[in-house]
Amino acid sequence: MNAATFTMDGLTTSENTVRFARPRRPRTVEVVSDDEDAQLMLAYARGEIRAFETLYARHRGALYRYLTRQARDGEIANDLFQEVWSRVIVNRLRYEPRAKFRTFLFTLAHNCFIDHCRRTKSRPTGLRIEDADDADLLPAAEDTQPDTAVSRDETSRRYRAALATLPPEQRDVYLLHEESDLSLEEIARITGVGAETAKSRLRYAVSKLKTALAAAEA
């Protein structure tokens, strides 16, 4: 198994619990056949739980990162994560592999987040850079080397702070691009805008992040 295909190798099944091993670096979105994902989803709809476990193992990390950075709250991200997978499970019989499963999954995630904002009557907003640290509740990474851990924590903190300052539309497009590895056309379809608009938002987001991180490092 190569590093780019995160499949059931990281999954061990006991009686009632399934544990996922933390995948190794590099953080590369796994490249799997979309046909394979679709086939797994269809197999799950036929009643094969193993197919769902594989599907879940492939996409859980990316989906969780997307939701956590969107919501900027661990509890809300957990709720949304569970809700997205619940929708996948409920809609398994209606699923048709007309698009990538990943597109289907992140469309559900995007809609769940929008629904959450409507329920709480809050519009996703960008933060000021000085407020971003307090708003970030993302879990820290485990590391055994103190110096390395401090460095990584600082880099991570700056990154999250810069991300939190982005306007919500730009952050949405950027996170979809980073976590879902979907094309701009697919991201545009998920967010309900044209491809050029999505590209423009992504360009602004990347530019702002680059500037913010450069300023922080300086």
Next chain:
Amino acid sequence: MTGPDDEFEEFLNRRKPVFRRPDDDMFEPPAELDRVVLRQAREAIEPPEPMRVFSAPRWSMPLALAATLLIAFAVIFKAGMPQDTAPKAEVTVQSITDRVEAPAGDASPTAEEAAGTVRVEAATAPVVAAGEVPAWRRDPKTWQAEIQRLRDTGDTARAEAEYTEFKRAQRAYASSPDR
């Protein structure tokens, strides 16, 4: 020299990062969340359990049978017993009259009095002998006619005694439970 557009295109094509991303970018959902999602997925495809009908415990059948037999024997035994068919004394003018004419001296309450019959004390002496019920006492009209006849003949003492007895009988009749 590459401009911003080229840099962005390279970023889009994932050939070149435009900024340093954090290394600790690998946080994942908690294990509890994994368990919840996978359990939900497993339960969703499990065949529905057959409709549970009420299943009584194993000892309920002999218990029900024994209770049924017990009740059945009790009903049969009760039905086979001789019933107390003695008719209750009917409270009529005649019965009251008979009671009034009964010999005095027993002032203690009886069971009949407890049952609602009115005991008329025989304080006044009966005009007729005990055990005899004159025919004219069986009808108030003939009784009153007899009283009037006694008065007319000058036997006022008997007439008054008979009249007193007549009034008692009437009161007893008026207060009897049959009314």
